[in-house]
Amino acid sequence: MAQVVTIPTRPARVAALNNRYRHHAAIRVLGDALRDPDLGRVAMVSSFGADSVALLHMISVVDRNTPVLFIDTQMLFPETLAYQQEVAARLGLTDLRIIRANPTSLAATDPDGDLHKRDTDACCDLRKTAPLNRALGDFDSWITGRKRFQGETRATLEFFEPDPAGPRIKINPLAHWTARDVADYIANNDLPRHPLVAKGYPSIGCAPCTSPVAEGEDPRAGRWRGQEKTECGIHFVNGKMQRIVPSQPAAFVPEDGLPVIVRDTGFGPEDWTGPILDLAPDADLDDPNLHLMDAPMIRVSFPSFSDGRGFTLARRLRVAGYKGRLRAQGHVIADQFPMARRSGFDEIEIDADLARRQPWDLWQRSAGSLSYLNRLGRKA
Ligand code: SF4
DSSP states (O other): OOOOOOOOOHHHHHHHHHHHTTTOOHHHHHHHHTTOTTTOSEEEEEOOOSSHHHHHHHHHHHHTTSOEEEEOOSOBOHHHHHHHHHHHHHHTOSOEEEEOOOHHHHHHHOTTSOHHHHOHHHHHIIIIIHHHHHHGGGOSEEEOOOOGGGOGGGTTOOSEEEOTTSSOEEEOTTTTOOHHHHHHHHHHTTOOOOTTGGGTOSSOOBGGGBOOOOTTSOTTTTBTTTSSOOSOSSSOOSSSOOOOOOSSOOOOOOOTTSOEEEETTEEEOOOOOSOOEEEOTTOOTTOGGGOGGGOSEEEEEEOSTTOOHHHHHHHHHHHTTOOSEEEEEESOOGGGHHHHHHHTOOEEEEOHHHHHHSOHHHHHHHHHTSOHHHHHTOOO
């Protein structure tokens, strides 16, 4: 008789990992995580920011061949780029991967490099989240340098957590470290500091969106100062951020045979390279073989303009707790854009012919006819 093997769900794996490593020190969590079969292929993601050198040093001690992903948003301080090279060379990291935005998407969506002035969420999505998600497609888990002390949004951080943006697990070895722990580790190991730390930057991101912090302020107060935004989208999904519909639609020319993706920021090319789970509008959400909650993207087909079953399906997925990317595909028109967004879809995939017949300004007008900005702040 065939043996039945039960594969634990991701939340169950995360709970077991947190339990297993509960009393471990950071370096032990890091070392064991790289070999733990529950975590699969592991990469580290580093901004080479203010505190990054501590965790980078640990990884170089444990296994300097670990893939390290560095997101170059092409908006970073020159000091960060120089520091990245200095630290990587000094620690002997052998598999540093520099991640950048897709040039086609960049040219279509932010040709003048000023999207951050109009819509920081869209800019972070273009320059950080999308490229990182693409790069993480090769991995099952990733290591971050986040810590509880870094602000309210991280106050309950654990060593392991499900990645809300995909099927992976995030590993936070320094979750319980204090600012003093980090400073001591850096001093004790004689590691170089990011040069901007001495100039009042305890948290360092892109140059246009980072300012110095005054004594007594939250260390991350200089990030997106004056905005409600607190995270870049890599670590933050479906929170209370608000998106702004840009006043100028992105320049994008639909091409026959290629899909056109409709998002809040306008039309754009396909830039998703991860796996997609395709669902018919009458799919059985109770089918355990679908593993819906682990799918990084679900695409729901709309076989005709009058078939609204896909909207109901999307709503049911969101109510059930689906946090991944949700795309409508096929016969959806501009008038249905508000309904699609209200149902929980993030984007719509149409063909070039429909995109030409219904240009972006129609979709934008349709979106603007409702209390659009409030809707986008929906909780998942
Ligand atoms: S931090 Fe600012 S410049 Fe960098 S990607 Fe986000 S919005 Fe754009």
